[in-house]
Amino acid sequence: MQVKLAKHSGFCFGVKKAVEEASNVKGKANTFGPLIHNPQVVQELAKKGITKIDRLEDADASSIIIRTHGASDKLIHEISSKGYNIIDLTCPFVKKVQEYAKDLEKVGYRVVVIGEKDHPEVLAIADNLKNPFVVEKPEDVDGLVEDKIGVVVQTTQSVQNFAEIIKKLGKWSDVKVHNTICNATKERQESAAELAEKVDLMIVVGGKSSGNTKRLVELCSGIKETKHIETDDDLQREWFDGKNVVGVTAGASTPDWVIRRVVKRIENEF
């Protein structure tokens, strides 16, 4: 089977930096939540003594790593006040969103955070605010009563969904928008859509709870038949029946070695 890989796919800057720095930590450390939304990487890190905790009470190391999605000021303060050493691997672009959101609130805007309500990046951004308003889809803005609206957006949001929400916010009289979708996200979405047009089937590789991977799946599904897998073991022979060319892309937290194995296996076995 012929395989075409998307021009932009896999590890983004923030993930690459975080995985490298976490791998270089000497001794044991705990990450608060998974460092990135990729079980294979999290497993590799665990072998090196970098293990995930979900509550501070479960910490069994003196260093706590803040994951790429960030943490609220409140949580960071709590961790540090309990005497832990903090290794902050928050993606710098996520940090920027947190800063924008706080600044907007400071100057009197009701802050709208466009993103997944339960995603750790969005939770941390919102947790820094007195009165956040989280919006997942255009209809959600209907409940908004304030006239002065400041908008930030989850770094990995769908560009299309963001645009539709911004269009609806055109009804408000004073709107300040920081388009904080990161370049890596935009590039991956654009090149996935471009590739999906040219192939018979799209395979999106990435963690099942990875937001940006899910958005790639949604985007490609609107264009061509699309399958979401975490590793090459999830591939199913019947998907490839009658197909000639297969496109492969991957979320920003999917390591190269996982992508390479998927490409190799499709090329050789199907």
Place this chain on the structure above:
Amino acid sequence: MQVKLAKHSGFCFGVKKAVEEASNVKGKANTFGPLIHNPQVVQELAKKGITKIDRLEDADASSIIIRTHGASDKLIHEISSKGYNIIDLTCPFVKKVQEYAKDLEKVGYRVVVIGEKDHPEVLAIADNLKNPFVVEKPEDVDGLVEDKIGVVVQTTQSVQNFAEIIKKLGKWSDVKVHNTICNATKERQESAAELAEKVDLMIVVGGKSSGNTKRLVELCSGIKETKHIETDDDLQREWFDGKNVVGVTAGASTPDWVIRRVVKRIENEF
């Protein structure tokens, strides 16, 4: 013929105020351009000695009226420095747009003015700026290279066109939007669309060069067969063949007496 009048139509606050104040001017005065975009009203004012000029050299009165669409600071300064008495009848909502635009430029935004390139309101707003960027339709934003964008919009713009342009501006990283479409415009557009759904034919009454009237015509044309007239004399018998109910709306610069004559004539003669 049965006639239904749109819930909101005709003179808006700014026009009403300007026409009243112009009518109360003692003695002669010149308006710089037509006071409002309605030839019938302009003619009535001329009978009272309030006449239109297009260049300051043509002034034949000591008082110059600034029309509802406003004038640039530069022009006002020129008029006043030549010793004329200025009667400023700029719509207060238009004044607000001018202020927002200047403030945005002052704090480092490239100012995007959404509106008709040749409309006096837009020309005056833009003329106060060092580097304005006028946008009529979504494609126009493609040439914009700055990352920090401040948006204002002509008070009488189409809400739909504005929303489409704002959606496109979602690609920029830092966007500040003042939605300066006035309430009168929104109400007139909403009630025109509502009425067009319920009738067999729409008649829009208003000056041929009135921007807000043209937008009502465009809006209604997308919903039902629509005719644009200036006065009852423009009505044509064949438009009403096979129609049962006719909807009437009017631009913000169309006086009540013109609308009433249209309604009466349709009711009685067709």
